[in-house]
Amino acid sequence: MQVENNKEFRPKIVAFCCNWCSYAGADLAGSSRLAYPADVKIIRVPCSCRVNPMFILRAFQKGADGVIMCGCHPGDCHYTSGNYYARRRMTLLFSMLDYLGVENGRTRVEWVSAAEGVKFSTTMNEFVAKIHSLGENVRLEDLRCKN
Amino acid sequence: MLRTEKEQAEIIKEISGVNTKKCMKCGKCSASCPAYDEMDIRPHQFVSYVQNGDINALLESKSIWKCLSCFACVERCPRDVKPARLIEAVRLMVIRQRGGNYLTPNEVPELLDEELPQQLLASAFRKYSK
């Protein structure tokens, strides 16, 4: 899927990737030259369970338009059970964000293994397209954080 | 409206939804085809003819009327290429160019024959109308 080039709107998208599966999957997408929009910026964490819901709230506070978290497939976590914790935490957080008025489509959890460069790329393309369709995120900006 | 063969090839790919690049040229479609001996251009050749933009030959081919639309080639293709859909798309193109139906429901009763399997009628209807 190709994202339309909308010069007016360049979304800010933060992707948290676990070191063992998804970050390696993103590396594979890179070495296989599988393009996805430059709007996605990846932050490396040791495991998806390291992602504190606070990080995601902060991203939205600072003006992110979408946040995606990628981890190892259920059962394949390098630390045995980390992604299960992450999954529960994100389920709770996302429903809270939904309640706060941040659309469900702005957050996503995806399991990407180290061998799934194609999946990483298609996921990012889809996610960016989704954010484009939702437009700019204006809901959760802390006015005190704005210059 | 005259189109180049390349444009026609694109239209055929669009109508059929077939990605000819997926073909690995194993020939299982032709090997599975019950009408193989009747055809001048064989199912596996349809894929490479479309890929190479050799459309005029396909439009002239008698194969498009010999195809039984049994979809054995679609079922058995290991690469999920669906050659029968290409054949159907070429057939459709010919019918559209000639601008008429070859078969209307009213004509069916007089063609009926007890020996004929039901599927033949269904596929004939698919082939000769649109």
Added chain:
Amino acid sequence: MQRIGVFVCHCGSNIAATVDVARVVEAAAKEPGVVHAEDYQYMCSEAGQLKIREAIKEKNLTGIVVCSCSPRMHENTFRQAAERAGINPYMVEIANIREHCSWIHKDMEEATEKAVILARAAIAKVTLNAPLQAGTSKVVKRALVIGGGIAGIQTALDIADAGYEVDIVEKTPSIGGRMSQLDKTFPTLDCSACILTPKMVEASAHEKITIYTYSEVEKVSGFVGDFTVDIRKKARSVDMSKCTGCGVCQEKCPSKKAPSEFNRGLNTRSAIYTPFAQAIPNVPVIDRENCIKFKTGKCGVCSKVCQAGAIDYDQQDEIVTQNYGAIVVATGFDTIKLDEYDEYSYSTSPDVITSLELERIMNAAGPTKGHLERMSDHKAPKSMVFIQCVGSRCADRRGKSYCSKICCMYTAKHAMLIRDKYPDVEVTVFYIDVRTPGKNFDEFYRRAVEEYGVNYIKGQVGKVSEKGDKLLVQGVDLIDNKRILMETDMVVLATAIEPNKDVRKIATMLTASIDTNNFLTESHAKLRPVESPTAGIFLSGVCQGPKDIPETVAQAGAAAVKVVGLLAKDHLVTNPCVAKSNELFCNGCSSCEKVCPYGAISYEEKEVNDHGIRETRRVAVVNSALCQGCGACTVACPSGAMDLQGFSNRQILAEVDAICK
């Protein structure tokens, strides 16, 4: 105040072609804390590293950011360079502007903009880095090999020859694996058993090797250098210390209807059995599902005839717990199920067989004693058809997307052997491509065609149907563009291979990554092909990808060298990026302890000086030797006391801020 240096790599044109390196340098130089920024052709080169070392010394840098390839490639290189220049190696951060930027974006403006942001995030993070000291952990000088096929045997032998203890765990009653089922091997036509059996004997006789057959790995905990593994020794119902291997029990056993797994179900075996004559150990097992004694309580023939009194119906499964420094996975393969390939009549005609079944038929110890005959009427065939790529190279749901790699060669072998032994049998091979990359492989295939007169036809077969007592093969010759309708006596399907079905369970236990085809993933496709990304886990044989015997043996040796390299160390340097609790914030709630998968968190009564108030509190303490640094506890902690060094809350928030700025 930190003094940060930023180093931007061109990586030849890999980065510089799509990222304006000069602009990244310029933008980075303006970031707070940055006192030095430069670019260079190849930062990872000796000259590039020298630039980093010199800048650290000249500008008194306290931390550095390298904008280059993935940290998975060169993080260590740059950490070492930093250390050589006298700063703590953990004061290094990498901005991945190659895999995550230049390689996936085409627009220079966009890519440069992104590279600047990635650099900014890394600078923001490194500003908050603190020097970390790596600890050490012990290495248990013993290795575990899961799987007793040629891959496992060879790995175990090589490790044992280097002087380390090795245990082999094999699921079936004997070691030997798939290779023991093969008749001859390409491209030199050695008898498979003749070259395998000596290795099996050597492994069983080796003083450093312990073999657990009829056993499975049940549970794995721990980490590189010190895994704790529970091995379930399934009840054999035969006392291994008493059994002499005379075989009388198998002869006298009245229950002889169980399909022989070793002969791929082509004949039957007794309920008490050894899989094959050269089995190691040569001690039978009782298959309790088929044993009359276990089913009805009456029989006991084997116990009566056993002179050694080795039969023990009351034997129970036994769990052995052992510690290992390294684990090698060598779980091998099986052929795929052909239930869905109706067009080849495999399920309906006994004369349509897989190539592995043909191996058993051709083998002197097989169901037909080595006579080539049809399984339906035991008549010798006059003509045979081989069909290639059955389930391999498939994009549909029935098959596998990969090439199984071994089929072209074993089919040439079968065709050649049949033409040699039975010159009156016509042999036809239907192929899509003949793939023969390997030493003497193409020559071997050409010999089959030119010297033995095997008829190769290009074109996949469409259908095999039964016609009287013959098989009708319907295909096309793509070269002649002609229909082929051929009557034949036997059809052999070159069935795709797939990883052993248990491998997913094992990978989960080992936390080793696995791909969508259930092959185990290697750490680096080219440079670390026998190591799993999980430290201390190594890969041997087909569990990693399709390969033939010489490749398997080579990989087995390579895995063994990696294991030996690990076991030779007295201790390992541990990852210092572990959790740490701030005892002033900790309220002793135990939330972190509950989520820790390693049991690394305990609680201590500790005297705490909280801003002048001294009191004894129950606080969390992290055992840094056990902690693997996942960070689960940091999120569970309600008071923010638990943090992960190297990936602290403040560091990650700084990255988030830098990206969203």
